[in-house]
Amino acid sequence: SEDFMCQICSEIIYNKLMRQCLNGHVFCEECWKSSLVRKKECCVCRVPVKSIDELSRNRTIENLFLKTKIHCPFSLEQVNFQIKDENGCKEVLLVENLKSHMDKCLFQIIDCKFSKEGCTKRFKKQLLEDHIKECEYRFISCSDCGMDFRISYIPIHSSECPKKSVPCIQKCYKNVVRCEMNKHTDNECGNTVMECKYKEAGCEKRYLRKNQNVHFS
Numbered sequence: 596s597e598d599f600m601c602q603i604c605s606e607i608i609y610n611k612l613m614r615q616c617l618n619g620h621v622f623c624e625e626c627w628k629s630s631l632v633r634k635k636e637c638c639v640c641r642v643p644v645k646s647i648d649e650l651s652r653n654r655t656i657e658n659l660f661l662k663t664k665i666h667c668p669f670s671l672e673q674v675n676f677q678i679k680d681e682n683g684c685k686e687v688l689l690v691e692n693l694k695s696h697m698d699k700c701l702f703q704i705i706d707c708k709f710s711k712e713g714c715t716k717r718f719k720k721q722l723l724e725d726h727i728k729e730c731e732y733r734f735i736s737c738s739d740c741g742m743d744f745r746i747s748y749i750p751i752h753s754s755e756c757p758k759k760s761v762p763c764i765q766k767c768y769k770n771v772v773r774c775e776m777n778k779h780t781d782n783e784c785g786n787t788v789m790e791c792k793y794k795e796a797g798c799e800k801r802y803l804r805k806n807q808n809v810h811f812s
């Protein structure tokens with residue numbers, strides 16, 4: 596309402612210090628400061644004001660305002676304390692409770708929690724959970740190793756994940772967990788080239804492990 600507006604800047608006195616001249620003309624501190632830069636006087640009654648410290652704070656109007664009921668600012672398209680957004684917050688509360696309500700109000704416009712990762716989406720807080728499920732910057736767990744990666748990085752990670760099961764590099768048609776590939780080729784892969792165990796005795800033959808029975812028969 597008009598009673599709680601600074602008559603110079605026409606802003607609601609929310610979070611403002613209200614100061615007055617000797618004759619009771621009340622303006623917000625910012626307006627007094629810029630007015631005193633221009634002229635060292637009250638701009639209404641011209642009473643001299645050397646500095647802002649001469650002006651007393653009008654706590655009566657500040658406290659009255661705290662006991663006033665207003666609409667949650669997230670009921671608005673802009674913070675001007677008039678309802679504009681039909682889908683916004685319907686809460687009407689005491690000004691002194693406004694801050695704690697606004698912190699948890701589901702209608703406040705927030706950044707995606709992956710904004711640091713690059714998501715530029717903004718939306719009402721109540722839509723956060725829905726967005727997180729489909730945000731292209733979200734993290735998901737690798738189904739093989741269980742570590743979390745940004746979803747766009749999963750294909751790259753998948754090509755190097757040590758716990759992923761991949762076809763044997765020697766094409767024996769077995770699938771092997773990537774980090775155990777050496778163990779597989781050393782100990783069991785049928786396509787590993789073997790030297791004959793009688794090499795010391797003079798056999799120079801080499802053969803694939805899967806053919807060793809043929810060599811020894």
Ligand SMILES: [Zn+2]
Nearest residue numbers: 601604623626
């Ligand atoms: Zn003002």
Ligand SMILES: [Zn+2]
Nearest residue numbers: 616620637640
């Ligand atoms: Zn005055």
Ligand SMILES: [Zn+2]
Nearest residue numbers: 667669684700
């Ligand atoms: Zn609200």
Ligand SMILES: [Zn+2]
Nearest residue numbers: 707714716730
């Ligand atoms: Zn996002």
Ligand SMILES: [Zn+2]
Nearest residue numbers: 737739740756
């Ligand atoms: Zn992985």
Ligand SMILES: [Zn+2]
Nearest residue numbers: 763765767784
């Ligand atoms: Zn193999």
Ligand SMILES: [Zn+2]
Nearest residue numbers: 791793798800
């Ligand atoms: Zn041999």
